[in-house]
Amino acid sequence: MLKLSKKAEYALMAAKYMALKNHSGFSTAKEISESYQIPYQLVAKVLQNLVKSDIAISAKGVNGGFSLSRKANTISLIDIIRAVETDFKIVDCMQVNSSSADCVHFDCCKIKDPLAEVQRKIDKVFTETTIAQIL
Amino acid sequence: MLKLSKKAEYALMAAKYMALKNHSGFSTAKEISESYQIPYQLVAKVLQNLVKSDIAISAKGVNGGFSLSRKANTISLIDIIRAVETDFKIVDCMQVNSSSADCVHFDCCKIKDPLAEVQRKIDKVFTETTIAQIL
DNA sequence: TACATAAAGGACTGATTTAGTCTGGTATTA
DNA sequence: TAATACCAGACTAAATCAGTCCTTTATGTA
Numbered sequence: 001m002l003k004l005s006k007k008a009e010y011a012l013m014a015a016k017y018m019a020l021k022n023h024s025g026f027s028t029a030k031e032i033s034e035s036y037q038i039p040y041q042l043v044a045k046v047l048q049n050l051v052k053s054d055i056a057i058s059a060k061g062v063n064g065g066f067s068l069s070r071k072a073n074t075i076s077l078i079d080i081i082r083a084v085e086t087d088f089k090i091v092d093c094m095q096v097n098s099s100s101a102d103c104v105h106f107d108c109c110k111i112k113d114p115l116a117e118v119q120r121k122i123d124k125v126f127t128e129t130t131i132a133q134i135l
Numbered sequence: 136m137l138k139l140s141k142k143a144e145y146a147l148m149a150a151k152y153m154a155l156k157n158h159s160g161f162s163t164a165k166e167i168s169e170s171y172q173i174p175y176q177l178v179a180k181v182l183q184n185l186v187k188s189d190i191a192i193s194a195k196g197v198n199g200g201f202s203l204s205r206k207a208n209t210i211s212l213i214d215i216i217r218a219v220e221t222d223f224k225i226v227d228c229m230q231v232n233s234s235s236a237d238c239v240h241f242d243c244c245k246i247k248d249p250l251a252e253v254q255r256k257i258d259k260v261f262t263e264t265t266i267a268q269i270l
Numbered sequence: 271t272a273c274a275t276a277a278a279g280g281a282c283t284g285a286t287t288t289a290g291t292c293t294g295g296t297a298t299t300a
Numbered sequence: 301t302a303a304t305a306c307c308a309g310a311c312t313a314a315a316t317c318a319g320t321c322c323t324t325t326a327t328g329t330a
């Protein structure tokens with residue numbers, strides 16, 4: 001279906017929220033959850049993923065929260081999406097570790113190589129679009 | 136996950152098969168199924184979808200089968216994919232009939248408009264690539 | 271020091287989607 | 301009339317996704 005997951009959507013929304021108030025301290029998961037009507041636990045998890053990928057930084061305790069680790073115009077959509085999704089390929093066999101064990105057609109596939117070019121172009125779209133452009 | 140469905144994959148493979156032998160009569164579902172190791176019932180269904188979308192024509196009975204209805208370089212990947220998939224949008228709210236009933240954020244969404252541009256670029260990739268290019 | 275706040279992280283569940291199968295039908299040719 | 305091959309819808313099992321629950325760890329403040 002070529003659809004982004006909710007996690008990816010929420011990650012983009014959270015990134016946008018933080019970008020919009022980047023210079024006024026931390027944003028909490030609760031704050032983002034309530035502002036954008038996103039389930040708290042989900043957005044919390046997504047924010048943790050962003051921290052793991054060094055897109056955001058976090059601070060525990062009172063007055064803690066999350067903040068983007070760098071300027072919005074240096075964070076691409078693909079950075080965000082890769083932080084929360086394991087796969088980002090239009091077909092399974094393009095995953096880094098895929099082999100003939102994953103696909104009966106692996107060694108004789110008729111569309112893999114041509115689709116790799118399509119994949120490259122899609123990656124380009126998400127790589128070239130930054131958080132700054134979705135504000 | 137932004138992944139194509141198996142139906143879309145099989146549709147592309149079937150289209151490729153037909154394109155490769157376009158001028159030597161019909162290809163049967165069985166033939167394509169066996170050549171490319173695709174479950175027969177699935178590829179049969181996919182081929183029916185292609186017929187419904189006027190991408191392929193069919194003939195019943197002995198010596199029947201399927202054939203592309205026009206030249207491979209006039210059939211884009213998006214034609215094929217739309218023939219077999221109901222949705223082809225990165226987020227639900229971009230579906231033609233979507234409304235605030237489908238998404239709690241519909242009227243206040245922070246990322247819909249920017250993502251529409253991303254969607255447009257992805258559509259462009261699939262529109263500009265034709266079957267002739269995956270042969 | 272105690273307490274409130276807030277992130278970290280794992281386990282679990284229910285709903286949805288996907289892939290694939292089964293069955294019966296219709297049309298065509300030899 | 302028998303074999304071939306498309307047409308069509310219902311159905312099932314497996315996988316994925318979205319969301320929840322619960323416990324732990326860290327930090328600032330009264």
